[in-house]
Amino acid sequence: MIVFPNAKINLGLLVTSKRPDGYHNIETIFHPVHQLCDILEVIDNDEKEDVFSTSGLVIDGPASDNLILKALALIRECAPLPPLKIHLHKKIPFGAGLGGGSADASFMLKLLNEQYHLNLSTRTLELMAARLGADCPVFIENKPVLARGIGNEFSPINLSLSHLWLQIVIPPIHVPTAHAYSNISPFQPESSLEDLLSRPIENWKATLKNDFESSVFERYPEIMAIKEHLYNQGALYAAMSGSGSAVFGLFKNKPETEWADNYVIHTEQL
Ligand SMILES: C[C@](O)(CO)[C@H](O)COP(=O)(O)OP(=O)(O)OC[C@H]1O[C@@H](n2ccc(N)nc2=O)[C@H](O)[C@@H]1O
Numbered sequence: 001m002i003v004f005p006n007a008k009i010n011l012g013l014l015v016t017s018k019r020p021d022g023y024h025n026i027e028t029i030f031h032p033v034h035q036l037c038d039i040l041e042v043i044d045n046d047e048k049e050d051v052f053s054t055s056g057l058v059i060d061g062p063a064s065d066n067l068i069l070k071a072l073a074l075i076r077e078c079a080p081l082p083p084l085k086i087h088l089h090k091k092i093p094f095g096a097g098l099g100g101g102s103a104d105a106s107f108m109l110k111l112l113n114e115q116y117h118l119n120l121s122t123r124t125l126e127l128m129a130a131r132l133g134a135d136c137p138v139f140i141e142n143k144p145v146l147a148r149g150i151g152n153e154f155s156p157i158n159l160s161l162s163h164l165w166l167q168i169v170i171p172p173i174h175v176p177t178a179h180a181y182s183n184i185s186p187f188q189p190e191s192s193l194e195d196l197l198s199r200p201i202e203n204w205k206a207t208l209k210n211d212f213e214s215s216v217f218e219r220y221p222e223i224m225a226i227k228e229h230l231y232n233q234g235a236l237y238a239a240m241s242g243s244g245s246a247v248f249g250l251f252k253n254k255p256e257t258e259w260a261d262n263y264v265i266h267t268e269q270l
C-alpha cells in the first residue's frame with residue numbers, strides 16, 4: 001500500500017502555560033497542506049526481517065530513530081505483523097515546523113491498520129500517535145482543527161480558506177522544537193484563537209500570532225525577513241509555522257515572488 005503523508009501549518013500558535021511534565025499547553029489551528037507530501041510504501045517482505053529504505057531528502061540521525069519504525073513497533077505491541085519492506089521518499093523539509101516526521105508516523109499507523117485489517121478506532125490511533133509526538137495525533141483525521149493541551153485535544157472549527165493561495169517558504173535553517181519551547185515565556189491571552197479566526201482575514205495580521213516568532217526571529221533575522229517579504233508581496237496573512245523555520249503567506253491571487261535559490265518554495269491553491 002502507498003500513502004502520501006502531508007505537511008501542516010499552524011494558523012496562530014499560543015503557548016499558554018508550562019506543565020509539570022515539562023511540556024507546554026498550546027492553542028493552535030492545524031491546517032493540512034495536502035500537496036506537500038512524502039511518499040510511504042509498505043509491502044510484505046519475503047525475507048525474515050523488516051527492511052527500511054529512504055530516498056529524497058536525507059534525514060539526520062540513524063534510520064532506527066525514524067518515527068515510522070517507532071509507529072511500527074507500537075502497532076506490533078498489539079498485533080502480530082509479517083516482516084515488512086518499507087520505503088519512505090522524503091520531500092517535506094524537516095526541522096521546519098511542518099510536522100513531516102509526525103505525519104509519516106501517523107500515516108504509518110493508519111496504513112498498517114488498513115492493510116492488516118486491525119480495526120483500531122480513530123480514537124485508539126490518536127492515542128497511539130500521541131505516544132510518538134505531540135504533533136502526531138492531528139494527522140489521524142488530518143483536517144483543519146483547533147487544538148489545545150499539548151496539541152492533541154481537538155475541537156472542530158468552522159474555517160474555510162478555499163480559493164486562497166498558500167505559499168510556504170523554507171530557508172535552510174533547522175529550528176529544534178525542544179530548543180524553541182525552552183525560549184518561550186508562556187502567556188494566557190485575553191482572546192481565544194477561535195475568536196480571532198472568526199474575524200475577517202484582513203484583521204489577522206494585527207491579531208493572530210505565533211508565540212515562537214519573537215525568539216526565533218531574534219536568533220534568525222532571515223526568517224523575519226521572509227515574513228516581511230510575504231507581506232510586501234501582498235499576503236493577506238503571513239506567519240511562521242510551528243517552531244519554524246518555515247514561513248507561509250495566504251494570498252488572494254497566485255504569488256509570483258522570486259526567492260533565494262537555496263530556499264524551498266511550495267505554492268498551492270487551498
Ligand atoms: C511546535 C509544534 O509543531 C506546534 O504544532 C508542536 O508543538 C511540536 O510538536 P512535536 O514536534 O511533535 O513535539 P514532540 O516531538 O512531542 O516534543 C519535542 C519537544 O518539544 C517540547 N514540547 C513539545 C510540544 C509541547 N506541546 N510542549 C513542549 O514543550 C518538549 O520539550 C519536547 O521534548
Ligand SMILES: Nc1ncnc2c1ncn2[C@@H]1O[C@H](COP(=O)(O)OP(=O)(O)OP(=O)(O)O)[C@@H](O)[C@H]1O
Pocket residue numbers: 059060061065066067068093094095096097098099100101102104105135175177242243244
Ligand atoms: N520520518 C521522519 N521524517 C523527518 N524527520 C524525522 C522522521 N523520523 C524522525 N525524524 C527526526 O525528527 C526531526 C524533525 O521532525 P519533523 O519533520 O516532525 O520536524 P518539524 O518539521 O520541525 O515539525 P514539528 O512541527 O513537529 O516541529 C528530524 O530532525 C529527524 O531527526
